[in-house]
Amino acid sequence: MKKVNPLVVISGVVVGIASIVLTLLGNPKNMGFCIACFERDIAGALSLHSAAKVQYLRPEIMGIVLGAFIIALITKEFKPKAGSSPATRFVLGGVVMIGALAFLGCPLRMVIRIGGGDINAMIALLGFILGVFIGTIFLKKGFNLKRAYKATLVEGSVMPAVSVALLVLAFLAPVAIKMSVEGPGSMHAPVIVALLIALVVGALAQKSRLCMVGGVRDAILFGDFKLLYGFVAIIVTIIIGNLITGDFNLSMYSQPVAHSSTLWNVLGMMIVGWASVLLGGCPLRQLVLAGEGNGDSAVTVFGMIIGAAFAHNFSLAGNPDSVNELGEYVVGGLSQGGKIAVIVCIVIVLIISVVNSNLFKKEEKKNG
Amino acid sequence: MVDARGYLCPMPVLMVQKAVKENAPQTLEILVDDECAKGNVTRFGESQGYKVEVSDTDDGYKLVFTK
Numbered sequence: 086m087k088k089v090n091p092l093v094v095i096s097g098v099v100v101g102i103a104s105i106v107l108t109l110l111g112n113p114k115n116m117g118f119c120i121a122c123f124e125r126d127i128a129g130a131l132s133l134h135s136a137a138k139v140q141y142l143r144p145e146i147m148g149i150v151l152g153a154f155i156i157a158l159i160t161k162e163f164k165p166k167a168g169s170s171p172a173t174r175f176v177l178g179g180v181v182m183i184g185a186l187a188f189l190g191c192p193l194r195m196v197i198r199i200g201g202g203d204i205n206a207m208i209a210l211l212g213f214i215l216g217v218f219i220g221t222i223f224l225k226k227g228f229n230l231k232r233a234y235k236a237t238l239v240e241g242s243v244m245p246a247v248s249v250a251l252l253v254l255a256f257l258a259p260v261a262i263k264m265s266v267e268g269p270g271s272m273h274a275p276v277i278v279a280l281l282i283a284l285v286v287g288a289l290a291q292k293s294r295l296c297m298v299g300g301v302r303d304a305i306l307f308g309d310f311k312l313l314y315g316f317v318a319i320i321v322t323i324i325i326g327n328l329i330t331g332d333f334n335l336s337m338y339s340q341p342v343a344h345s346s347t348l349w350n351v352l353g354m355m356i357v358g359w360a361s362v363l364l365g366g367c368p369l370r371q372l373v374l375a376g377e378g379n380g381d382s383a384v385t386v387f388g389m390i391i392g393a394a395f396a397h398n399f400s401l402a403g404n405p406d407s408v409n410e411l412g413e414y415v416v417g418g419l420s421q422g423g424k425i426a427v428i429v430c431i432v433i434v435l436i437i438s439v440v441n442s443n444l445f446k447k448e449e450k451k452n453g
Numbered sequence: 454m455v456d457a458r459g460y461l462c463p464m465p466v467l468m469v470q471k472a473v474k475e476n477a478p479q480t481l482e483i484l485v486d487d488e489c490a491k492g493n494v495t496r497f498g499e500s501q502g503y504k505v506e507v508s509d510t511d512d513g514y515k516l517v518f519t520k
Contacts, residue, residue, distance in 0.1 A: 162488055166459065224467060232459030235486075235512060294489055299462070306463060307497070365461035374461070 090311045096286075096293040097315035101322025103282045104197050105330065107145070110274035114332060114341035115201040118145060118286070119194035120368035121185035122342075124386070125393035125402075126270050127251070130262045133390065134397035138268025142255045144280040146372065147248035152287020153376030154245040162291070165241020167380025170230035173437060174381050177360045178388025179395065180430045181368065184356030186393065186402035187349050187419055187427050189342055191368045192297035192357060196316060198343065200323025202335035205343055205350050212351030213358040217301040220362025220438070224306065227443030228363065233381055241378030244386065248376075252280070269342055287376060296370040298361040338414065344406050346418025352427050353403070360434050363441075401426040457494070458486040458513055465490040466497050473501055479520050486513030 104117025116122055122139075129140030157163040185191045188209050190198060195213060198206035254261060255276065265271040273279070289295070293315065300313035327333035337345045344350070361367050364385055366374065371389070374382035396402040404417035419427065439445075455472050457465035465485050472481060481503075485491050491507065491514045498505040503518035 164487060166486075169459065169461075224463070229460070229464055233461075234459055294462075303463065307466065309496075365464070379461075 088311065089314055090293065092289070092293040093295060093311060093315040094318045096289040096295045097318025098322045099289055100193070100286055100295070100315075101200070101319045101326065103286055104319075104323060105326035107274045107279060107282060108332070109330065110278060111272055112274050112279075113269045113272045115198045115203060116190070116194060116269065116342055117197060119190050119197065120146070120149075120372060121182055121191035121389070121393070122189075122194060122269070124182070124368070124390050125186060125397070126265075128390045128393040129270060129397070130264065132263055133394035136397040136402075137270075138265050139270045139397065140263040140265045141270040141273055142251060142262050142264075143273070144252065144255065144276050145283040145286075147252050148280045148283020149287035149290065149369070149372045150244050150248040150376040152284035152289075153291035153373040154248075154287075154378075155284070156288040156291050157377045160292075163241065163378050165236040165238055165378035165380065166233040167236040167240055167384075168231075169233040169381045170441075171381055171384045173230055173441070174364060174385045175388035175391075176433065177364050177437065178371070178385040179392030180433055181357050181360045181364070182389040182392030183396050183401055183426055183430050184353045184360065185368070186396040187353030187423060188357070189344065189403045189405065192354075192361070193319075193367070193369050195354060196297060196319045197323055198340065200320045201327050201340070202324075202333045203340040203343055204335065204337040205340060205345050205347070208347055209350040209354040212353070212355040214301055215351075216355035216358025216360075217298060217362050218305055218358075219355075220359045221302055221305050223438040223442050224362065228438060228441050230363070230381075230441060233379070236378070236380055240380045243380065244372075244375035244383040247383075287373060290369060290373045291377060294370075296366045298358060298367040299370065301358070302362050338406060340406070342405050344403050344417035346403070346416060349403065349419045349424065349427060352431070356427065356430050356434060359438075360430075363434070363438060396426075399426070455481065455483045457490060458484050460490070462489045462493050466493050469494050469497060473518075478518070481518040483516040483518070484510065484513060485516065491516065 107117040123143035126141040130142040300316040303309040371382045401423040506517045
C-alpha cells in the first residue's frame with residue numbers, strides 16, 4: 086500500500102501550478118486556491134454575511150464541483166447517495182469552517198502558505214496533524230456516521246445544479262451579488278480562466294481522490310503514503326513557483342492574509358484536521374464528493390458556507406496581522422468571541438466523536 | 454461477510470481490517486459500492502497476503518479474499 090500513484094502526484098502538481106497562475110492573474114497571494122476562503126467569499130457575495138472585504142462569487146468552487154461531476158458522469162462514477170447522519174455533517178461542516186477561518190485557510194491554503202514560506206502555516210501543520218491523529222483514534226474506536234443509501238438522481242444532482250445556478254447568477258444577474266471593492270474579495274483572476282482551471286482541478290481531484298486530510302490520515306492509519314505524495318507535490322510545486330515569481334518569503338510576519346497568533350493558528354487547524362477525519366475528507370474532497378452525487382457532502386458544504394456566515398457575522402474569524410498608521414506592526418489573531426468559538430468547536434467535535442464511537446459499548450461490556 | 458456499502462473511505466478498509474484482525478479468516482466476502490473503496494480494500498487484502506477476486510453486483514462490487 087506504499088506505491089506512488091502518479092495521478093495523485095500529477096494532481097498535486099496541477100493544483101500547485103493552478104494556485105501560482107491564479108495568483109499571478111489576480112487572486113490574493115498565498116491564496117490561489119483556498120476552499121474555505123472561497124466559500125466564505127461566496128457566503129459574502131450572497132449576503133449571508135456583511136464583511137465588505139470578503140465578498141465575491143468565486144467560480145473556482147463551482148468549477149471544482151462541475152469538473153468532478155462531468156468526469157464522474159463520463160467514467161460512470163456518478164452515484165447519487167445520501168443519508169449518513171446529514172445533520173451531524175452539517176454541524177461538522179460549520180465547525181471545520183470556523184476552525185479554518187481562525188487560522189485563515191483550509192488545509193489546501195495551509196499547504197499553499199507553507200509553499201510561500203509562511204512559518205505560521207508550518208506551525209499550524211503540527212496542529213493539523215494532531216487533529217488528524219485524534220480523529221484516527223476515534224476511527225479506531227469505531228467512530229462512524231452510519232452508512233449512506235442509494236439516492237435519486239435529483240438528490241445527487243443538487244450540488245452540481247446549485248453550482249450551475251450560481252454561475253448563471255454571476256453572468257446574468259451580477260447586480261444581485263455583492264462584490265468587494267477592497268480587500269481579498271476584490272482580488273480575483275478573470276472568471277472564465279478561474280472556472281476553466283477549476284474544472285480541470287475538480288476532474289483531476291475526482292480521479293486521484295486527492296485529499297489533504299486523507300494523506301495524513303492514511304499515513305497514520307495504514308502506513309499508506311499514496312495521498313500524502315499529492316500533499317508534498319503541491320508544496321514543492323508552489324515553492325518552485327514562488328521562487329520563480331519572487332514571492333517566496335520565509336517569515337512569520339507580514340505574510341499575505343495571515344496572522345502570527347500561534348496558539349489559535351494551531352488550535353484552528355487542529356479542529357479542521359479532526360473534524361475533517363470524521364467527515365471522511367478535507368473541504369476540497371467534500372466538494373468533489375458532492376460533485377460525484379454525494380448528498381451528505383453537499384450538506385457538509387452548505388454547513389461550511391453557513392459556518393463562514395457565522396464566523397463573519399459574529400466576528401469569530403481571524404484578523405490578519407497589519408501595520409497601523411504609526412507604522413507599527415500589529416499582530417492580528419482572534420477576538421474574544423473567536424477564541425471562545427474555537428474552544429466551543431473543540432468541545433462539539435469531541436462530543437460528536439465520543440457519541441458516535443464504541444467507547445461506551447466497551448465500558449458496558451466491562452461492567453457487564 | 455463485511456457489508457461496507459454506503460461507507461466512505463477509509464471506513465471500508467477499517468471494517469475489513471477489523472474482520473481480518475479478529476477472525477483471521479481463510480476466506481472473506483466484502484460488499485462495497487464505490488471505486489475508491491474497491492481499490493483500497495483490494496490493496497489492503499493483497500497487503501495481508503490474500504488473493505482478491507472482484508466481481509460486479511447490482512449496486513457495486515463483491516470482493517472475495519482467499520488465502
